[in-house]
Amino acid sequence: MSTIFRLDSSIRTEGSVSRAVADTLEASIVEAEDADTTVVRRDVGMNPLANDVWATSAFAGFVAEEDRTDAQVAAKAVAAELADELVAADAIVVATSLYNFGVSQHLKTWIDTVISDPRFAPGTETVKGKPAFLVIARGGGYAEGTPREGWDHATAYLRRIFEDVWGLDLDVIETELTLAEVTPQMAELRDLARQQLAESHEVARTSGRSVTLKLRSAA
Template sequence: MTLFRLDTSIRTEGSVSREVADSVERAWLAAHPGSAVVRRDLASHPLPADAWARAATAGMTPPEGRTPEQKAAVVLAAELADELLAADAAVIGSPLYNYGVSQHLKTWIDLLIADPRLGPGQQPLAGRPLALVVARGGGYGPGTPREGWDHATPWLQRIFGDSFGMDVRVVVAELTLAEVNPAMADLRDMAAQSRSDAHALAEAAGRDFAGRALAASA
């Protein structure tokens, strides 16, 4: 059994998305002790910013005419796709940055789509479970002043759920900046509750994904 984990927070310490993703991983490992967890950390090991353009243009170039840089980008795209395709389940940590996804995550997704196996119309990941852990510094829920300002989560659901056909479960922790922002001090109880709820949902996802993987292998 293999769980693929992607971390995209620029913070390696104090990251809520990493912390909640830990809960998914712990629950998975509790059900499958010793099973493989393939991790990719895009903050510690960012992808080359020009890799997607080279992989995309390589797809429109005959193999014999590709530059060494294009060939390397194609290999990288295949490596990233291999990691996801080989997993029985996945968890992705995605903080909300400037109302969207991090540049690291966008590059990773673009490279996945550059691989022919995950290109438009291809769904080898159909039905594969994915926990999408979203951390938002403020409040973006219904009725809040910034309702609808989270442009990352709907896009990620579109890519992984609609384009890739994965079974996406969204786990959200909101108001994560309340502990460090004095202006948000009166929201700290709500932030703590949101964080606690996110951990509970993450643990449930990890257990469910493990059970599904076990049933599929039986």
């Protein structure tokens, strides 16, 4: 039996590309697994963490447990709960979008709060080697040679956290031009956008099937 932890951070439900591609990935993993698969979901896009939970938890780390305020105790409990979800998972899926050229504030708060748990502080190896996926959607085009090359300030940061800080075995599934269908100025890019979306779903299907081999070999 495997446990998949899935985190969504899109502020949209209807029409969300990151959610749709993550759905394909999740379905492929579940379908390919012979044994029962449990999917644990956390949606910080629709149910954000409190804005002050990270700071309160972080500062509580410098206070002896017996001296912590009620708010600090509660914040550390939230951080521990988030960390527990990652520790218990056999594979991790994080679905997000590029917002204003950066990381979703809801995802950033989740990351910061997790890091405030001692098991996920820089230098720890709590989830090192676990298979993980970053599913990211970008409304425009940010590839080399495009007018906004270098404007994506989210993907490199997320890679740094998931790969270098937490040591996850990370695959990235990227979809661009997701706003072409609803943006008149991007009308000429719609065929390319549809092609990219189809390719992302196919990568998700293939990746879902392949990750089961990692799960079985680790069992």
